[in-house]
Amino acid sequence: SAPMRTVEVGGVAPYRIHIGAGLLADGTLLAQTLRGRHVLVVSDSHVAPLYAQAVEDALHAAHPELRIGRHVLRAGEAEKTLANFGAVIDALAALGATRDACVFALGGGVVGDLAGFAAACWMRGIDCVQLPTTLLAMVDSSVGGKTAVDIPQGKNLVGAFHPPRAVVADTATLRTLPPRELRAGLAEVIKYGAIVDAPFLAWLEAHAEALLEGDTAALAEAIARSCLHKAAITERDPHEHGERALLNFGHTFAHAIEAEQGYGRGLNHGEAVAVGMLLAARLSATLGLASWADAEALRTLLLRFGLPVALPAGLAPEALLARMHLDKKAQAGGLRFILWNGPGLAHVVSGVDEAAVRSVLGEAS
Ligand code: NAD
Ligand code: ZN
The missing domain is CATH 1.20.1090.10 (Dehydroquinate synthase-like - alpha domain)
Structure with missing residues (x-):
């Protein structure tokens, strides 16, 4: 398998950050912290066509019993809204997501912040795995547990601290980044x-x-x-x-x-x-x-x-x-x-x- 570096994050809710080229194809790695059967992949309109199918295929290959849903936002900071937060919640409800469900945030910081906040709130908090695809998300927004959406009064004014269960940063995705x-x-x-x-x-x-x-x-x-x-x-x-x-x-x-x-x-x-x-x-x-x-x-x-x-x-x-x-x-x-x-x-x-x-x-x- 591909060479990989791992950074351990300690504290009350410890997790690992995995970094390497091709990691999104490793279903076992992606699924290592899964506890239940429901998975919602949240992504945006630029990233989903490039990488969502590969992630879902990898998860399915590792765990054929999974029920995998996909929710795609329009790309851009303007979409980091309470309305789109509500849409992710609706997608979790439609999937029949239970307390042991997991959200996979596949994209840049916009997707990571929004999907992470939805995971923080659904049934008072379910697992979120961050799959950052921008360099900014890999080095900053996917790590540290801050999640949020914007409101007209300002950026990131509504949110929660909700550390991810794991972060998987596939450096190969950076090849398509502008x-x-x-x-x-x-x-x-x-x-x-x-x-x-x-x-x-x-x-x-x-x-x-x-x-x-x-x-x-x-x-x-x-x-x-x-x-x-x-x-x-x-x-x-x-x-x-x-x-x-x-x-x-x-x-x-x-x-x-x-x-x-x-x-x-x-x-x-x-x-x-x-x-x-x-x-x-x-x-x-x-x-x-x-x-x-x-x-x-x-x-x-x-x-x-x-x-x-x-x-x-x-x-x-x-x-x-x-x-x-x-x-x-x-x-x-x-x-x-x-x-x-x-x-x-x-x-x-x-x-x-x-x-x-x-x-x-x-x-x-
Ligand atoms: P972004 O999520 O908008 O992504 C930038 C653009 O790149 C988007 O158009 C996206 O669709 C596209 N894209 C993403 N990955 C791609 C890929 N692999 N190939 C091609 N296109 C790709 O922006 P960002 O810079 O990743 O994140 C910014 C957001 O992160 C802001 O909302 C900011 O508030 C937040 N942030 C949060 C924290 C935190 O601690 N939670 C820290 C820093 C920033
Ligand atoms: Zn910054």
Whole structure:
């Protein structure tokens, strides 16, 4: 069988992350945590035609007695809604799903978040196996147990903590992923190096070409190392009381950029995170916490990965600042950022001086 790496996630609800090319064809692996007869495969309109039949065939070959249903959403963030959550619930009901049923979330983070939330709620919680098919989902959204849908008032406002029973990341699926989506995922990979693993940044620099070409061995290594970090951090702080916030490096800026441009209409999330990480590094230098050379080195690495390093034209610093204040309305205190003392040395800083933020934004636009 195909070479595979396994990352163990501990804590109260432990599970394994399996990473390798061709894993979706391994029915025994897919079914290893199954407890009952009912399986619902949830996917989207891009991913289902490519991979759903293979998953269902593999499951059926390993366990002919399974009752397998399929529910397909239209692709895109706009579909991560309460209405589509209800449609997954309806599909579970139509299948006759019992307490021991299992949801297989086959797709990117949109499918993973929505299907995971439906699994969290059906009969107060059934098993969910994540089958991530985007790099972002493999290194970020499928691990850590956060599930959610969007409402008009904001992204991810309705959801639950519901760790998966297992994660199976088939790196062969990345061959059909649009290059821009691959680069967006690489931005989150770079994030792990930036916050806790400086040597990983050097490794990424050395393997940039292989990663960008979709080399599955290099990607598997990058995914495994990213998952190790996400697993370790979320295991120590599952509900984001402290350390888990480090995963938001670059995200205060990124969310403001995405909101100001209108979600999905300008930079995608990974691209906005790339710009945001550079701004966080520069803000750190402005505040005397880190060197300007560290920020410049991060900029060089992001450019190497074809990621943006400047604010999109037309975004006014004042408008972005206003967004950041709105974003933090629910929290006490002033502006809060994840800053660094240099590569691998991130920490949370509250009450950041607004003038420093304004100056960093001004210089980047
Ligand atoms: P996505 O799920 O929208 O996928 C991106 C696009 O790629 C979609 O059009 C999809 O159909 C397509 N696609 C997916 N896999 C493919 C493949 N193998 N080949 C061809 N096309 C493919 O987006 P995403 O970037 O994977 O996930 C973003 C979502 O993840 C957001 O909703 C975000 O809130 C969420 N997220 C959640 C967490 C978490 O901890 N739960 C963390 C980060 C992000
Ligand atoms: Zn992110």
